[in-house]
Structure formats: structure tokens, C-alpha cells
Amino acid sequence: MNTTDIIGFDDTNANGHRTHVVVLGAGYAGAMAANRLRRNPAVDVTVVNPQPFFVQRIRLHQFVSGTGDPKVGFDDVLADDVRVLVDTAVRIDVRGRRVQLASGACLDYDYLIYAIGTRRRTPEIPGAADHALSIADWTGAQRIRERVEGLAANDMITVVGGGLTGVELAAELAETGHDVRLVGGGGIATSVSARARRATRTQLNRLGVDVVDRGRAVEVGERTVSVEIDGQRMVLSSAATILATGFEAPELAADSGLVVDEIGRLRTDATLVAVGDDRIVGAGDAVAVEGMRLRMSCQAAEPLGAQAADAVLAKIGGEQPNAADQGFVAQCASVGRHAATLQFTHRDDSPARAVVTGRVAAWAKELVCRGTVENIRREAARPGRFSWFGGAKVTSTEPEPVAR
Ligand SMILES: Cc1cc2nc3c(=O)[nH]c(=O)nc-3n(C[C@H](O)[C@H](O)[C@H](O)COP(=O)(O)OP(=O)(O)OC[C@H]3O[C@@H](n4cnc5c(N)ncnc54)[C@H](O)[C@@H]3O)c2cc1C
Structure with missing residues (x-):
């Protein structure tokens, strides 16, 4: 310098x-x-x-x-x-x-x-660094928006990653009129309970998302994505391929x-x-x-x-x-603007029995989004006011859950 x-x-x-x-x-x-x-x-x-x-x-x-x-x-x-x-x-x-x-x-x-x-975690998928977009951060989101705005009718968008971020993105794009495929890489919303997963899947189907849960993206081209399902490789058309494959x-x-x-x-x-x-x-x-x-x-x-x-x-x-000290309460994913999956959790983030779906969950998710900003605002007005749930200390040797 x-x-x-x-x-x-x-x-x-x-x-x-x-x-x-x-x-x-x-x-x-x-x-x-x-x-x-x-x-x-x-x-x-x-x-x-x-x-x-x-x-x-x-x-x-x-x-x-x-x-x-x-x-x-x-x-x-x-x-x-x-x-x-x-x-x-x-x-x-x-x-x-x-x-x-x-x-x-x-x-x-x-x-x-x-x-x-x-930021985005680039998976080792050939072509991803050059051709794939990523939802991980503000810069990535701006690029996606630009690309999506330039798409023609019926152009297919592929979202790679079946975690809650991929679900939210695929659903939102489908609900706003885009053709969307969600490549799960081994499962959709695997962090929530089977019941919550079923509800998520049903809502994705309602929105017309083509869910390829067992598919794995193995190569990304300028307007293609290659997906492997049960050992079979297919080259699919994809006008925009967006990664939601975790963060680093x-x-x-x-x-x-x-x-x-x-x-x-x-x-x-x-x-x-x-x-x-x-x-x-x-x-x-x-x-x-x-x-x-x-x-x-x-x-x-x-x-x-x-x-x-x-x-x-x-x-x-x-x-x-x-x-x-830190504990979790729930995992909540929007599935479009009119539905969501609200999975209550134990403090260690493992799924509890209670699940709320549909419009009530969508309303709860909106409150959560507003609440996160409101927490910061209140802390500005009165420092020391913010409090949280504790109790999630885990000494397990399981791999870390690195994405939401
Ligand atoms: C689409 C999407 C949906 C999500 N939905 C949920 C959800 O429903 N619930 C949930 O709990 N989590 C959700 N997450 C995850 C959540 O957004 C993150 O876990 C959260 O933002 C982490 O907060 P943070 O303050 O650590 O980082 P961030 O919110 O990412 O803030 C980091 C800040 O640091 C800035 N920065 C980066 N590099 C530098 C640098 N070198 N110098 C200075 N500043 C820098 C960044 O620009 C940014 O402003 C979602 C994530 C995505 C992408």
C-alpha cells in the first residue's frame, strides 16, 4: 500500500x-x-x-x-x-x-x-467457478438478480443444494413465475423432521419446482448443468445455475x-x-x-x-x-411467500416434535425476519437489553453443521 x-x-x-x-x-x-x-x-x-x-x-x-x-x-x-x-x-x-x-x-x-x-463455498464441481452463481452474500445475490431479470420465458433455473437456503430460493423463484429445478444432492431439507420434510416437499411441488432430490450436480456449463442420479449422468439445460451448497x-x-x-x-x-x-x-x-x-x-x-x-x-x-452460551429454538424456512416450514428444535438444534406449516408458519417466518432487525435496533436504543436462549453446549464428535 x-x-x-x-x-x-x-x-x-x-x-x-x-x-x-x-x-x-x-x-x-x-x-x-x-x-x-x-x-x-x-x-x-x-x-x-x-x-x-x-x-x-x-x-x-x-x-x-x-x-x-x-x-x-x-x-x-x-x-x-x-x-x-x-x-x-x-x-x-x-x-x-x-x-x-x-x-x-x-x-x-x-x-x-x-x-x-x-461467503459461498465453491464445491469441487467442474465449471462451477466460471458459470455458477451463488446466493451466499450480497454481491452474489446482485449477480443472480441481474441474470434472472435477463432470462426469457421458460428458461430453466437450477438451484443446487437441498438445504433450507436452497429450498427458500427455489420456492421464491418458482412462485414469481420462473421454471425452477432443485438438485438436492442427496435430500431436501434433511435438517428437519420427516413430517416437516414432507410438508416442505408438498409445497415445493405445489409451486411447480422440479425436485431432483437424489441428483448431484457434477458439472456446470454456460447454459447446462450435468446431474448424476443413481450413477446415470444427464446433461440438462440450465439458463442460470445457482449454488446453495454451504458457506465458508x-x-x-x-x-x-x-x-x-x-x-x-x-x-x-x-x-x-x-x-x-x-x-x-x-x-x-x-x-x-x-x-x-x-x-x-x-x-x-x-x-x-x-x-x-x-x-x-x-x-x-x-x-x-x-x-x-447459545441455544436454538427452531429452524424456519419460507417456501414461497404464502407458506413456510417451522420446525421447533431442542436447544442443540435437533428437531423436536412440533412442526407448523402453511400460512401460519409463513407469518411466523416474517415475524422472525423482522425480529432479527428489531433486536439490533432495540440494542441501539438500550445497550444490554438483548437476551437469548442458552443451553446448546454439545461435546459430540459428529461433524459440524456448517450451513443453516
Ligand atoms: C438466502 C439466505 C437465507 C438465510 N435464511 C436464514 C434464516 O432463515 N435463519 C437463519 O438463522 N439464518 C439464515 N441464513 C443464514 C444467515 O444469514 C447467516 O447465518 C447470518 O447472516 C450470519 O450473520 P453474521 O453476522 O455472522 O454474518 P453476515 O450477516 O454475513 O454479516 C457479515 C458482514 O461482514 C461483512 N464483511 C465481509 N468481509 C468483510 C471484511 N473483510 N471487512 C469488513 N466487513 C466484511 C459482510 O459484507 C457483512 O455485512 C440465511 C442465509 C442466506 C444466504
């Missing part, structure tokens, strides 16, 4: 020493953390985020189908005295406690909250020499403090917390954001942070 503009706060004011906390990423975890840090008035908070607005990632499938707007102004969700820098962190100088930004500027910190979320973390932590897991998430101890660096605290999808198996979700991201802020405030106060 040629220009090194160092951005910092005055070290002191009338109250004595001020502490500067930088929050990387203003998604569910980062925005919640930034607001909560204001419990301590002697803390200055700077948030760094590439978009100049809060992106409700859980509405991205609505954005690509034109049924909803994921953008919320930062002035609506962040407290007035949280400073926002529209920029991207490209490296963390952990020794110098400084973040390098894509603009060329640098930002000094006393503590850093790492909450940059995740950006390389920022790894590039900065921090300890990461196999999909690039910052490894933290049980109190959310980065392994090997006690000035960095992690939150949201971008972190792997010792002793916890957390589905990537805003349901986990907001509580982790709040607890990351509490951990930093404890450290500033010379105290040991508490171990993070």
Missing part, C-alpha cells in the same frame, strides 16, 4: 482513557456487538463494512426474486455514536493492533471484534496468521477470544467456538455478537469473560 492513512481516536478525554474497539463486519453479529459495546461510555466503536447499509442476508432470496428488500440503513440499526467506515478489511496486523483496509487506510484498535460472516469463511483470519478451522473460520476459546490473540474476539458465522457446534444462522449470530461485546467489556474492566 502506498497511502497509509492511520485512522484513530484521541486517546483521552475528560473521563480519562478511552478504548477503541473495531468491529469488522456489520451483519447480525457485528451490528449487535457494536450497539452492545456502548454499555461502556468510555468505549469508542468503529464498524467496518463493505456495504453502506445493513444487509438482511436472510432476505437475499427475496431480493433476487423481487419480493423483498434486504437493505436497512445503518442510521436505523446502529446507535448514533457508532462510527461506520465503508471499507473492507484486507489484513489484521495482530502485533501492531492495526487493520489494513482495502482503501489503503489503516485503523488502530485496542480490541477487535471479528464478525465478517461467510473469507481468508482474512488465515491471511493474518490467526488460527482457523478447515473452512477458514477464526478459532476461539469458549469465551469467544481468538486462540493465540487475546485482543481479538470473534462472533457469528465467521468463528468456530471451542466446545460448541453452532449452525450458521442469525439465530446464533446475534447472541454471539452480544456475547463478544460482553467479552470485550469484561476484558476492558479487567475481568475474565464468561463462556459463551
